[in-house]
Amino acid sequence: MMPNKLNSNKIPLLLTVVITVITAVTATGDYVRPPPRKTLHFPWDSKLSSQPQQVHISLAGDKHIRVTWTTSDSSSPSLVEYGTSPGEYTYRGHGDTTSYSYLLYNSGTIHHTVIGPLDHNTVYYYRCGGQGPELSFKTPPSELPVTFAVAGDLGQTGWTKSTLDHIDLCEYDLHLLPGDLSYADYIQSRWDTWGNLVQPLASARPWMVTQGNHEKENIPFFKDGFESFNARWKMPYEESGSTSNLYYSFEVAGAHVVMLGSYTDYDENSDQYNWLKADLSSVDREKTPWLLALFHVPWYNSNNAHQGEGDKMMEAMEPLLYAAGVDIVFAGHVHAYERTKRVYNGKSDPCGAVHVTIGDGGNKEGLQSKYKDPSPEWSVFREASFGHGELKLVNSTHAFWSWHRNDDDEPVRSDEVWITSLTSSQCVAKEREEARETFWLP
Numbered sequence: 001m002m003p004n005k006l007n008s009n010k011i012p013l014l015l016t017v018v019i020t021v022i023t024a025v026t027a028t029g030d031y032v033r034p035p036p037r038k039t040l041h042f043p044w045d046s047k048l049s050s051q052p053q054q055v056h057i058s059l060a061g062d063k064h065i066r067v068t069w070t071t072s073d074s075s076s077p078s079l080v081e082y083g084t085s086p087g088e089y090t091y092r093g094h095g096d097t098t099s100y101s102y103l104l105y106n107s108g109t110i111h112h113t114v115i116g117p118l119d120h121n122t123v124y125y126y127r128c129g130g131q132g133p134e135l136s137f138k139t140p141p142s143e144l145p146v147t148f149a150v151a152g153d154l155g156q157t158g159w160t161k162s163t164l165d166h167i168d169l170c171e172y173d174l175h176l177l178p179g180d181l182s183y184a185d186y187i188q189s190r191w192d193t194w195g196n197l198v199q200p201l202a203s204a205r206p207w208m209v210t211q212g213n214h215e216k217e218n219i220p221f222f223k224d225g226f227e228s229f230n231a232r233w234k235m236p237y238e239e240s241g242s243t244s245n246l247y248y249s250f251e252v253a254g255a256h257v258v259m260l261g262s263y264t265d266y267d268e269n270s271d272q273y274n275w276l277k278a279d280l281s282s283v284d285r286e287k288t289p290w291l292l293a294l295f296h297v298p299w300y301n302s303n304n305a306h307q308g309e310g311d312k313m314m315e316a317m318e319p320l321l322y323a324a325g326v327d328i329v330f331a332g333h334v335h336a337y338e339r340t341k342r343v344y345n346g347k348s349d350p351c352g353a354v355h356v357t358i359g360d361g362g363n364k365e366g367l368q369s370k371y372k373d374p375s376p377e378w379s380v381f382r383e384a385s386f387g388h389g390e391l392k393l394v395n396s397t398h399a400f401w402s403w404h405r406n407d408d409d410e411p412v413r414s415d416e417v418w419i420t421s422l423t424s425s426q427c428v429a430k431e432r433e434e435a436r437e438t439f440w441l442p
């Protein structure tokens, strides 16, 4: 079921970056940490086909959704037919295509079609390319409550499958992915197998993603980074005034969500920084009382893995997020789970954000089980297990966060907390005052 025309197993192994993390299997309490599972294997099919594959959807501005899929037949139309009853396609949308080559690999034709305006909280039935199976998705609600599923560093192993199965059991409106999607790691056909692995979920709810180090896939003097990621996972950056697919924002129900790039420039003179400043200054907390941020490399991390890697970005951007009153930050990268108190500038602060590291989707590198001892004062909960999170923004003041560990393939709720919004505190009013002086006045 892969649309590329060359067997990429022929790509020299020396181009494969294999990071082997030997995970110490440790146990706290009576829970025994599971070892990593093997990468899943997928049947090889090189037939030229206009059958849509790797279908996923993402938000594309108010009341619009971008449908993305791949065909190996380049003449297949970028047509999405859709409607609110099965088999009755009242509406049509046309889009455009892209493709890329990577060494010996040629991608299939990647179709991006924006459809809408769509009603909120409504199930739509659709098919791609004028043929193929009928799929369906549900649009998010227009108002709170809204529920996000969250899991980063997914990859494509037996644990990934287990995580996806658990997410599928929960009632949620969209998926947030703080980087490290396929773990293709230069072997491009793995982007195709991953696209098919996540299709059942990603074609049914919007998947909003940002990039991690495994998306970079650059080759010095030859290939810039993120070529596959940008071609396949187009996010609403144009819709949110950004010039790069590597950082953007979107709004859903009562939340404004900024998706940032840990591997693109973030210093005060960078495009990303200036875009973020403008984006945050436009947030209306009456309309979107919740402000969330996602990026790959955590700023608050007490795991031994990846210590200090987020420091430079934190130094540049944390004052902006603090000034704007960001409520919750999600990061990945570390293959474990950690939740902090509200923090700012390296210590707990009632007006700072809650930081959650959730890079435990189930990739082939396994868990990172060693933590700094003693635990920093800001760290509330940390555990090296695979799993996923669910964030329900209940109303403008209360959100319920839970983390579900993959325990013998059963989802077990291991951490849960009510989070009250900064809009319900004095922080936002006060901070926005300071913010105007510090950042948003010329």
Ligand SMILES: *[C@@H]1O[C@H](CO)[C@@H](O)[C@H](O)[C@H]1NC(C)=O
Pocket (backbone or CB within 6 Å): 394, 395, 396, 397, 398
């Ligand atoms: C928001 O939800 C919380 C938790 O369910 C509840 O205690 C609170 O009263 C709600 N606030 C409003 C304004 O409805």
